[in-house]
Amino acid sequence: MSDIDVEPVEAIDEAAVPAGVDAPEYVLYGGKGGVGKTTMAAATALASARDDTATLVVSTDPAHSLSDTLETDIPAEPARIREDIPLYAAEIDPDDALEEGPFAGEGENPLGGMLGGAMGDGPPGGGPMGGGSADTPADGDAGMVDPLGGSMPGADEAAAVRLLLEYMDDARFERVVVDTAPTGHTLRLLELPEVMDSMLGRVLTFRERLSGMMDNLTGMFGDDEDDPGMDVEDVRVLRERVERLRDVLQDRARTDFRVVLVPEELSVRESERLLDRLASFGVPVGTVVVNRVMQDLTDVADVEADWFVTPDLDDCEFCQRRWAVQRDALKRSQEIFRGHEVRRVPLFADEVRGERLLRVVAACLGG
Secondary structure (H helix, E strand, O other): OOOOOOOOOOOOOHHHOOOOOOOOOEEEEEOOOOOOHHHHHHHHHHHHHHOOOOEEEEEOOOOOOHHHHHOOOOOOOOEEOOOOOOEEEEEOOHHHHHHOOOOOOOOOOHHHHHOOOOOOOOOOOOOOOOOOOOOOOOOOOOOOEOOOOOEOOOHHHHHHHHHHHHHOOOOOOOEEEEEOOOHHHHHHHHHHHHHHHHHHHHHHHHHHHHHHHHHHHHHHHOOOOOOOOOOHHHHHHHHHHHHHHHHHHOOOOOEEEEEEEOOOHHHHHHHHHHHHHHHHOOOOOOEEEEEEEOOOHHHHOOOOOOOOOOOOOOOOHHHHHHHHHHHHHHHHHHHHOOOOEEEEEEOOOOOOOOHHHHHHHHHHHOO
């Protein structure tokens, strides 16, 4: 087999790549792992910031690649990563999130650490409303356990929710682009408002019953100024915050959940299930992105493509067979994704990383 010479991209026509994006305040990219969500999020955020829109791009996927894609070190806390354009970024480390920083429980009620401490501290020494004890079993794969029944999401989902709550009104950012975890994690994140709403109802009931019991005990043994319970008003505040997040995710004018897939049967089926689940939560999906399509760049974007290496569909049997697989998947996806904006991003010979190729991806996403 002879070597294939691939010339690097030397220049991109500035007039052909978008400065700015047609998108609401919050853009979430979701889909199966490995389909290119990080690439799409980075390209969208870069184009958004080039229009002088202060943009935060966040990765909540435990397997981070945002730093590699943008070719710069990205911290765990949002920070500006470009001087020339208002582009901010953060990569959340789920392991650190459990031990320190704004997502840590640090011996408090797990909800307090996960959503900003709104529920306050639990009673000392663990117990049903506290932070647990040395005898509490630890299982990193099972997520945090809700002592009132059921299970809490893992650190990556908790971190994502916390960030959305914390930054939805942050004056620094005009747009937030989220590179979500793979599909299963994303759905658990979206279920959190409903889970929290149900659980907080039980917390309130438990707290009120506990309060009545404590009133009787203090009447018998004297007043105790150190109430070990959590403040009911704090619980109500947290409930309102979670409901507000749900409202934002369901608001088409403010949020666009974009599904990313590759043109293969399994990926299309996975995306179909994701669309159905998102619809059941009332979360709008405005755009479907089909990545790594074996088409010429000029077929999907108005970009000069002298440097673009197109798969040889005339003489390469492997390319022909892969294109046949993709055509079948694309045909199926047309029916499934009818009613959505469908964007195609071609298969690049080069690894998509760095500003120049991300600008080309942004041109494909911009239609």
